[in-house]
Amino acid sequence: VIKNKQRNHYKLFESSISENFKEMLTIETELRRAIKHSQFELHYQPQINLVSNKVIGFEALLRWNHPEKGYISPNAFIPLAEKTGLIIEIGDWVLQEACRQNREWQIKGYAPLKVSVNLSVKQFLQKNLVKKVEQTLQQTGLEPQYLEVEITESMAMSNESYIMETLLGLKNLGVNVSIDDFGTGYSSMKYLSQFPLSKLKIDQLFIRGEREQNQAIVKSIIHMSHALNMKVIAEGVETKEQLEFLKNERCDEIQGFYFSKPVRAQDAELFFV
Numbered sequence: 001v002i003k004n005k006q007r008n009h010y011k012l013f014e015s016s017i018s019e020n021f022k023e024m025l026t027i028e029t030e031l032r033r034a035i036k037h038s039q040f041e042l043h044y045q046p047q048i049n050l051v052s053n054k055v056i057g058f059e060a061l062l063r064w065n066h067p068e069k070g071y072i073s074p075n076a077f078i079p080l081a082e083k084t085g086l087i088i089e090i091g092d093w094v095l096q097e098a099c100r101q102n103r104e105w106q107i108k109g110y111a112p113l114k115v116s117v118n119l120s121v122k123q124f125l126q127k128n129l130v131k132k133v134e135q136t137l138q139q140t141g142l143e144p145q146y147l148e149v150e151i152t153e154s155m156a157m158s159n160e161s162y163i164m165e166t167l168l169g170l171k172n173l174g175v176n177v178s179i180d181d182f183g184t185g186y187s188s189m190k191y192l193s194q195f196p197l198s199k200l201k202i203d204q205l206f207i208r209g210e211r212e213q214n215q216a217i218v219k220s221i222i223h224m225s226h227a228l229n230m231k232v233i234a235e236g237v238e239t240k241e242q243l244e245f246l247k248n249e250r251c252d253e254i255q256g257f258y259f260s261k262p263v264r265a266q267d268a269e270l271f272f273v
């Protein structure tokens with residue numbers, strides 16, 4: 001009986017692996033098709049300065065507009081894109097499109113705002129990243145102060161000397177770098193103070209959490225950012241109470257559903273003055 005059970009268990013395990021594998025292959029094929037047929041879109045979520053109460057920029061967030069399934073969230077395909085290396089091509093498109101769109105808004109006559117682009121690990125570790133960013137800015141005509149890139153803590157803290165070189169390259173171009181989802185990864189205080197970073201983005205986990213400890217963490221991150229001459233933005237702000245708390249604690253900027261969800265480019269124009 002035991003033997004039988006083990007055999008069944010083994011079979012079940014084996015078939016679930018091949019199912020996952022098949023599904024992975026399907027998504028990979030579809031991702032390649034998505035690139036070829038321009039099924040990607042960027043949506044834009046406004047970021048608000050808490051002193052001026054004005055929109056100061058947008059985070060560009062990737063959406064896959066699938067012909068049958070509709071909009072697919074990046075969390076559902078970025079990991080596979082990263083694993084297969086397709087993220088490089090997708091990431092190049094995101095950078096190009098975000099810069100192009102932001103420049104288009106300027107040409108239309110809107111007061112210039114910043115656009116912030118998420119970089120994945122593989123993208124950030126490309127040898128020619130700085131060059132790519134420089135070329136993209138040249139091609140689109142966007143000035144560097146209107147582009148920002150977001151990396152995560154773990155990216156910034158691995159392979160220090162190499163990362164330092166990339167960060168300095170971006171800084172020399174005039175492109176600011178923020179640390180995304182701050183507080184959920186591993187950071188070394190030493191590198192946080194040495195690296196040329198301009199902003200910490202407090203992860204929504206700490207903003208949304210009801211527990212008092214979360215507020216203590218948020219306060220500490222705000223104070224630390226300012227002590228290290230960085231700006232700080234809170235992500236995932238959904239309520240007036242959260243907003244008031246952050247304002248009281250002198251958080252510089254907010255981003256979240258309380259103000260607006262990420263919207264299509266044409267709808268983002270409503271946020272310009």
Ligand code: C2E
Nearest residue numbers: 061062073074075094118119120236237238255256257258
């Ligand atoms: P992220 O960079 O931390 O982006 C913030 C995420 O939180 C977005 O999810 C946004 O829609 C969501 N969000 C914003 N405000 C609120 C709020 O008030 N409440 C709640 N519940 N959620 C809020 P989204 O667009 O699904 O993106 C998920 C993640 O996918 C991003 O997290 C980022 O890590 C990644 N991602 C998105 N676009 C790109 C891209 O172009 N390239 C790369 N490499 N990664 C991307």
Ligand code: MG
Nearest residue numbers: 059118150180
């Ligand atoms: Mg981000």
Ligand code: MG
Nearest residue numbers: 180181201235
């Ligand atoms: Mg984030």
Ligand code: MG
Nearest residue numbers: 180181203204
């Ligand atoms: Mg995130």
